[in-house]
Amino acid sequence: MDNSIFNPTQQEQDISSKIVAGLERISEVFKVLLWEKAKLVGLSPIQIQILIFIAFHKRELCNVSHLAKEFNVTKPTISDAIRALNRKGMISKDFSSSDNRSYTLQLTESGKKMVTQTNDFAMPLKKQIDNFNESELTGLLNTLSNLIYKLNYNGVLTVQRTCYGCKYYQKNKETNYCNLLQKILMTTEIRLDCPEYEEKANG
Ligand code: SF4
Structure with missing residues (x-):
């Protein structure tokens, strides 16, 4: 336990441990910033992430299986989020692919509008990085x-x-x-x- 990455004494002796601890701290930034935005617009963090992902990626990647991999969550978690976004009229399902049991996701006009309100959530981090x-x-x-x-x-x-x-x-x-x-x-x-x-x- 003494040589745990998360033991500050170990960090003093090993720069890699210090860097990992730093990366863990930075990963909190995304949670905090996403939650702030989520509260503001009345969506969950994963719903915001899904909308932004669909806005900027090709259709082949905008399906339940890929989104589950992309965000390291289960397919039921993605399906729940999609159901909620669909109910709110922000996404639509396109069943026109060869396998008509699967579908790809598209943004509706209201989904696109929500993306313009949320896709700047990481700006406070970018502003700091711009100073390097x-x-x-x-x-x-x-x-x-x-x-x-x-x-x-x-x-x-x-x-x-x-x-x-x-x-x-x-x-x-x-x-x-x-x-x-x-x-x-x-x-x-x-x-x-x-x-x-x-x-x-x-x-
Ligand atoms: S090597 Fe691949 S990933 Fe890199 S720019 Fe070319 S196509 Fe894109």
Whole structure:
């Protein structure tokens, strides 16, 4: 127990423990900010997350199975949230795919309006990050993209859409290359949520 990441004495001896404790603290920011917004607009945090996700992602990802993976909750939890959003007239179900038991989700006009009221919930965090200088930002992005990829590769994070796990990504010596966009990717151009992402065969 002495060497627990959450033991402050251990943190003094091990920088990785300190960083993990810091990341845990930052994860609280999302909970707090989402709850503030949720109270304001009368939706639950997961309902807000679903609306924002649908607004900015391709249709193939806007279904119960994927949303459950995306937000690490059960399918019944997503189904409940969808039922509530449907009742409130913010989303509609599209059954036109080949398998007519499954459906994709779309925003209604009122859903789109709600997205404009809620999608700035993380702004207080962005404002702080904007104050970092360019090399700090580049370093942070580099660390985050690598961490997300490795956590996904090791089965901890269910979903990721970074270049490193994409079938179009190629490492040429020290440079990153996208075979779809046919260009070298600078560190700042590595994407964390690429619309064209396709998972590479071996993760
Ligand atoms: S398609 Fe997107 S995720 Fe894949 S390598 Fe290119 S930029 Fe990165």
